[in-house]
Amino acid sequence: MTILVLAQEFDRTADAVITGLVExxxxxxxxxxxxxxxxxxxxxxxxxxxxxxxxxxxxxxxDLASIKSIWVRSPGLFRMPEGMTPVEAxxxxxxxxxxxxxxxxxxxNVLWVNRPDLAATAAYKPxxxxxxxxCGLRIPPTLITNRPDxxxxxxxxxxxxxxxxxxxxxxxxxxxxxxxxxxxxxTSDDLAxxxxxxxxxxxxxxxxxxxxxxxAVVVDGKIxxxxxxxxxxASHIDWRSDFxxxxxxxxxLPETVATGLRMFMAEFGIVYGAFDLVLGPDAHEPGEREVxxxxxxxxxxxxxxxxxxAGVPITESLVTLLARGRTAGR
Amino acid sequence: MAGSRFADDPLVSVSERFPTAPSxxxxxxxxxxxxxxxxxxxxxxxxxxxGVPRQPAATRYCPRRQVSIDVATGLPAPLLNKLEWTTxxxxxxxxxxxxxxxxxxxxxxxxPQK
Numbered sequence: 001m002t003i004l005v006l007a008q009e010f011d012r013t014a015d016a017v018i019t020g021l022v023e024x025x026x027x028x029x030x031x032x033x034x035x036x037x038x039x040x041x042x043x044x045x046x047x048x049x050x051x052x053x054x055x056x057x058x059x060x061x062x063d064l065a066s067i068k069s070i071w072v073r074s075p076g077l078f079r080m081p082e083g084m085t086p087v088e089a090x091x092x093x094x095x096x097x098x099x100x101x102x103x104x105x106x107x108x109n110v111l112w113v114n115r116p117d118l119a120a121t122a123a124y125k126p127x128x129x130x131x132x133x134x135c136g137l138r139i140p141p142t143l144i145t146n147r148p149d150x151x152x153x154x155x156x157x158x159x160x161x162x163x164x165x166x167x168x169x170x171x172x173x174x175x176x177x178x179x180x181x182x183x184x185x186x187t188s189d190d191l192a193x194x195x196x197x198x199x200x201x202x203x204x205x206x207x208x209x210x211x212x213x214x215x216a217v218v219v220d221g222k223i224x225x226x227x228x229x230x231x232x233x234a235s236h237i238d239w240r241s242d243f244x245x246x247x248x249x250x251x252x253l254p255e256t257v258a259t260g261l262r263m264f265m266a267e268f269g270i271v272y273g274a275f276d277l278v279l280g281p282d283a284h285e286p287g288e289r290e291v292x293x294x295x296x297x298x299x300x301x302x303x304x305x306x307x308x309x310a311g312v313p314i315t316e317s318l319v320t321l322l323a324r325g326r327t328a329g330r
Numbered sequence: 331m332a333g334s335r336f337a338d339d340p341l342v343s344v345s346e347r348f349p350t351a352p353s354x355x356x357x358x359x360x361x362x363x364x365x366x367x368x369x370x371x372x373x374x375x376x377x378x379x380x381g382v383p384r385q386p387a388a389t390r391y392c393p394r395r396q397v398s399i400d401v402a403t404g405l406p407a408p409l410l411n412k413l414e415w416t417t418x419x420x421x422x423x424x425x426x427x428x429x430x431x432x433x434x435x436x437x438x439x440x441x442p443q444k
Binding site for chain 2: 005060164165177179180184194197202203
């Protein structure tokens with residue numbers, strides 16, 4: 001049995017999982033798709049209803065038939081040889097994607113963490129909200145619009161104010177630097193100047209009152225939930241904006257929420273997900289319990305910092321899952 | 331031509347069915363300043379500059395071991411969950427003790443690429 005880890009070369013989280021698998025005596029092949037075609041070869045024939053052949057680098061090889069688990073961590077984009085024109089490189093990358101990754105998708109009885117097409121579907125936040133609600137999870141009132149008057153209407157409907165947040169990646173490259181967008185509470189000045197709302201789908205939500213937040217990483221149904229308590233104004237709005245101000249506590253989520261998270265993942269057909277949750281005050285029983293509101297599920301969400309700060313054994317869960325492979329019925 | 335129909339389909343692109351990301355330390359070849367307020371998306375008003383990634387000098391990838399190793403000793407670098415944080419970055423899921431390590435993370439949402 002081979003476990004294929006699709007990850008870039010510098011990925012310390014992947015290092016930990018690979019080390020764990022090797023310590024268990026498993027055969028692991030790490031592949032960055034950026035290695036194809038210059039450092040990685042594929043030689044595959046379709047015979048008797050199945051793909052047969054191998055993946056090979058200078059140091060490692062995997063028989064396609066032996067691959068039983070694939071962890072899609074964050075492989076790089078196919079890197080084409082110097083000298084190609086942009087048109088040729090685009091063509092070559094398309095061929096590589098359909099050819100190489102198509103073979104991987106066709107391999108039978110493989111456990112995917114996560115299957116990339118299902119993960120891509122689960123990345124659509126509007127769909128997440130609908131599925132989450134069906135699973136009994138609480139979602140903040142949300143607006144997606146390109147109409148400024150809809151923003152003003154939505155603002156009037158909120159007693160807690162609005163926050164703006166991106167629907168997709170919040171990282172862009174501009175002015176020769178990377179820039180990141182965090183959750184932003186809209187001020188009266190923002191609402192008075194809504195230029196830019198009309199140029200694309202703008203995503204706004206009611207601010208959810210919070211006591212603290214939680215990142216819950218679910219691996220094959222096992223939930224690793226860590227509460228994040230903000231120690232600064234910035235981290236209270238968006239915990240990612242001020243990591244040093246956070247304190248961590250391993251918690252158990254209410255059973256209804258845990259069930260909802262598992263149902264959510266089953267609906268999408270994914271086995272790994274990192275949920276961002278708000279733990280808010282209960283208006284009816286203040287101080288007694290926390291009301292859990294789901295903000296989003298990151299299907300490739302990071303977890304190393306939780307392991308580092310709170311000791312939750314997420315690497316161990318992933319190693320166990322990948323080493324086990326697919327079970328009957330899934 | 332089966333794939334061409336979906337190559338740039340706005341709903342279900344081929345890329346999104348198997349997302350890949352720019353390699354960790356690559357920087358886009360083209361960089362432009364923001365456009366005018368009337369055309370810049372509302373959600374891009376509030377951004378924090380992060381700089382550009384740098385390849386860490388102390389470690390390198392070992393193709394035989396398939397993990398990062400210490401350049402000086404040749405031994406596997408300490409596992410991430412054994413490291414202490416000294417600084418952090420501004421990205422979701424910061425997972426390392428320095429800005430060098432920071433950049434090993436990528437945004438949570440898969441980034442479709444051509």
